[in-house]
Amino acid sequence: MAGIIGYGAYIPRNRIRVEEIAKIWGADAPSYKRGLGLEEKSVPSPDQDTITMAVEAAKKAIRRAAIDPREIGAVYVGSESHPYAVKPSGTVLAEAIGATPEVHSASFEFACKAGSEAMFVCLCQVESGRIRYGLAVGADTSQGAPGDALEYSAAAGAAAFLFGRDNTIADVNETYAYMTDTPDFWRREYQHYPRHAGRFTGEPAYFKHVLGAARGILSKTGMGPKDFAYAVFHQPNGKFPLNAAKQLGFTREQVETGRLVPKLGNTYSGSSPLGLTAILDVAKPGDRILMVSYGSGAGSDAFVFTVTDRIEAVRGKAAATRDMLDRNKVYLDYGTYCKYRGKILKAE
Amino acid sequence: MRDVAIIGVGLNKKWGELWNVSLRDLFVEAALNAVDDAGVDHLDSMYVGCMTSGLFVGQEHLGSLMADYLGANPIPATRVESACASGGAAFRQGFIEVASGISDYVLVGGVEKMTDVGGDEATYALSAAADMEYEAYHGVTFPGLYALMARVHMERFGTTCKQLAQVAVKNHKHGALNPEAQYPFEVTVEDVLGSVMVADPLHILDCSPITDGAAAVVLCPLDTARRIAKKPVVRVLASAQASGTIALHSRKDLASIESTSQAATKAYRAAGIGPRDIQVAEVHDCFTIAEIMVLEALGFVETGKGGQAAESGMTALGGRIPVNTSGGLKAKGHPVGATGVAQVIEITRQLRGDAGPRQVKDARIGLTQNMGGTGGSSVVHILGAA
Numbered sequence: 095m096a097g098i099i100g101y102g103a104y105i106p107r108n109r110i111r112v113e114e115i116a117k118i119w120g121a122d123a124p125s126y127k128r129g130l131g132l133e134e135k136s137v138p139s140p141d142q143d144t145i146t147m148a149v150e151a152a153k154k155a156i157r158r159a160a161i162d163p164r165e166i167g168a169v170y171v172g173s174e175s176h177p178y179a180v181k182p183s184g185t186v187l188a189e190a191i192g193a194t195p196e197v198h199s200a201s202f203e204f205a206c207k208a209g210s211e212a213m214f215v216c217l218c219q220v221e222s223g224r225i226r227y228g229l230a231v232g233a234d235t236s237q238g239a240p241g242d243a244l245e246y247s248a249a250a251g252a253a254a255f256l257f258g259r260d261n262t263i264a265d266v267n268e269t270y271a272y273m274t275d276t277p278d279f280w281r282r283e284y285q286h287y288p289r290h291a292g293r294f295t296g297e298p299a300y301f302k303h304v305l306g307a308a309r310g311i312l313s314k315t316g317m318g319p320k321d322f323a324y325a326v327f328h329q330p331n332g333k334f335p336l337n338a339a340k341q342l343g344f345t346r347e348q349v350e351t352g353r354l355v356p357k358l359g360n361t362y363s364g365s366s367p368l369g370l371t372a373i374l375d376v377a378k379p380g381d382r383i384l385m386v387s388y389g390s391g392a393g394s395d396a397f398v399f400t401v402t403d404r405i406e407a408v409r410g411k412a413a414a415t416r417d418m419l420d421r422n423k424v425y426l427d428y429g430t431y432c433k434y435r436g437k438i439l440k441a442e
Numbered sequence: 443m444r445d446v447a448i449i450g451v452g453l454n455k456k457w458g459e460l461w462n463v464s465l466r467d468l469f470v471e472a473a474l475n476a477v478d479d480a481g482v483d484h485l486d487s488m489y490v491g492c493m494t495s496g497l498f499v500g501q502e503h504l505g506s507l508m509a510d511y512l513g514a515n516p517i518p519a520t521r522v523e524s525a526c527a528s529g530g531a532a533f534r535q536g537f538i539e540v541a542s543g544i545s546d547y548v549l550v551g552g553v554e555k556m557t558d559v560g561g562d563e564a565t566y567a568l569s570a571a572a573d574m575e576y577e578a579y580h581g582v583t584f585p586g587l588y589a590l591m592a593r594v595h596m597e598r599f600g601t602t603c604k605q606l607a608q609v610a611v612k613n614h615k616h617g618a619l620n621p622e623a624q625y626p627f628e629v630t631v632e633d634v635l636g637s638v639m640v641a642d643p644l645h646i647l648d649c650s651p652i653t654d655g656a657a658a659v660v661l662c663p664l665d666t667a668r669r670i671a672k673k674p675v676v677r678v679l680a681s682a683q684a685s686g687t688i689a690l691h692s693r694k695d696l697a698s699i700e701s702t703s704q705a706a707t708k709a710y711r712a713a714g715i716g717p718r719d720i721q722v723a724e725v726h727d728c729f730t731i732a733e734i735m736v737l738e739a740l741g742f743v744e745t746g747k748g749g750q751a752a753e754s755g756m757t758a759l760g761g762r763i764p765v766n767t768s769g770g771l772k773a774k775g776h777p778v779g780a781t782g783v784a785q786v787i788e789i790t791r792q793l794r795g796d797a798g799p800r801q802v803k804d805a806r807i808g809l810t811q812n813m814g815g816t817g818g819s820s821v822v823h824i825l826g827a828a
Contacts, residue, residue, distance in 0.1 A: 122638050122639065125637075125638040291560060292560040292561055293459060293557070294461060294557070297459070297461065298461040298462070
């Protein structure tokens with residue numbers, strides 16, 4: 095059975111607190127913290143972007159899988175902040191990890207579910223026997239307009255997964271996709287920041303698709319919440335995944351391990367995949383995991399994984415996601431944050 | 443003038459953020475419910491109360507649109523606009539048309555589809571109810587205007603933030619009994635005072651919400667109603683409307699709502715009753731301070747004593763004059779153009795003895811007060827069990 099043979103995460107060290115952003119805009123920090131269910135978010139350094147973070151995460155995945163990167167037949171990167179409008183992120187990544195030249199690559203874009211799209215296609219390639227190993231990455235340095243509600247949550251991070259048929263650490267038991275044309279969030283070419291439809295992004299967008307995909311895969315597999323040790327839902331803020339879990343009958347304990355958003359922010363394409371890495375860091379053999387992504391526009395991908403015995407042997411080979419989240423943090427003031435995010439530029 | 447009765451009422455199933463329901467669908471659902479409730483087989487004329495469908499969904503010409511989609515062509519259909527009092531003003535036009543003898547069966551509906559735009563656009567659309575050139579263009583929004591009024595009321599009469607909060611607490615308590623309400627749950631004084639400040643002293647829980655919704659009633663001559671009505675007949679005892687300055691700064695007194703006092707005085711005179719005869723009322727609590735000031739303008743309490751009404755329980759269910767038994771704009775929701783019509787529906791249900799757990803015992807006379815802007819227009823109706 096095909097599945098994940100290695101995984102890796104990357105979270106930048108820099109953080110900015112909700113209070114620091116709220117102070118600048120005269121906003122009420124406690125109500126933002128309460129409303130969004132988050133306290134701080136990660137910020138990429140000036141020399142970091144989707145590609146560099148993808149490389150960091152991919153290297154950890156390769157270390158855990160202990161494979162020869164030249165045997166990777168596909169490198170897929172899902173992001174909504176690909177550094178180039180024209181030029182693939184995957185070529186740089188494949189070059190950096192030593193997977194070139196016999197490798198296929200593609201950039202995926204589907205708002206916050208580009209990462210899980212990459213995972214799905216990678217899995218299919220491996221299952222079909224067309225390639226031996228495939229690398230799928232979800233990574234973003236997501237954008238939020240200054241003062242917009244998104245600025246409090248738009249964060250940076252990456253998660254990488256190697257798929258293969260042998261030596262899996264988590265088998266993929268089932269997948270399910272649920273998609274409609276629902277324009278809740280978008281960014282047109284040449285625009286720096288996305289636009290969104292406020293509260294419309296909740297019930298008719300996020301919840302309809304996340305619940306639709308979750309219910310779909312549960313029905314397809316004949317499983318219920320009790321069959322899972324863990325579940326991770328796309329986490330644009332702290333509240334939505336908890337609300338989705340509750341509506342589906344999952345307990346807080348089942349979702350808490352993968353719910354990184356209160357201290358991480360929304361890493362967009364990296365969001366639910368990063369949650370999955372945090373779960374793989376602690377899951378036991380036999381544990382079943384439900385992952386449901388969400389991308390505005392809108393759609394959700396759902397996966398059911400079963401952790402194998404091999405997990406114990408590989409997880410210690412690279413840094414744990416929670417360690418990157420909780421340790422060695424550097425807190426930025428708003429001015430430095432603006433500089434790092436390219437919102438202000440030094441005169442030539 | 444003929445006596446006029448209300449023989450049918452209808453709302454769309456539930457008010458709230460109705461992402462999948464369009465402006466026309468909202469209206470038609472409420473209108474069909476009202477026609478069904480009335481049991482009439484035709485209409486002679488219809489009115490549509492709506493504040494600003496142009497800014498909210500880009501649609502004008504609502505009379506034609508709604509008559510068309512209701513299947514009511516070719517009857518005359520006219521839109522009535524008086525900002526947040528559009529529904530009340532539309533009802534008054536329907537009343538006048540039946541009373542005058544021009545038409546027998548008149549449908550009056552109110553509708554607003556507010557969630558197709560984001561928060562900033564909605565705030566702008568609503569600010570069109572203020573004086574655009576002298577207020578809105580300078581950045582004043584409705585929470586800001588009502589906050590100014592609240593400040594003056596607090597300075598002059600010692601009204602407190604806690605008293606404001608108690609209006610929200612009471613209306614949510616009523617709203618919790620109304621399954622059609624947008625927010626059918628209770629809040630505490632601490633919830634209100636702890637909620638985010640919008641315009642000092644108004645917290646977000648002092649403000650009515652953005653709502654999609656519609657309401658409709660069918661009017662006919664009282665004689666006809668007595669003959670054909672399937673349910674207890676409710677009679678329109680008085681219809682009055684008054685105008686006040688559109689801009690707040692033109693008022694002689696920021697702490698009172700003159701147009702409501704004027705309309706109420708005329709209504710009481712027409713009905714031959716006084717404020718003490720009112721047993722239940724629906725008033726325009728777009729902000730908690732508004733309910734306080736309106737109670738004073740209606741003569742339910744002395745000037746300056748409005749803050750004590752919710753605090754003392756006088757305006758709660760079981761009190762001397764239960765106010766906003768539906769939950770009010772605060773908890774039931776405020777789809778601007780529908781509000782005035784929905785107020786008439788709540789009082790009609792009360793007078794029919796049809797208000798379920800919200801029923802005011804032995805209610806025979808009720809009042810509605812619907813207001814545009816900061817009181818640039820006010821419409822008061824007094825209804826009685828026939």
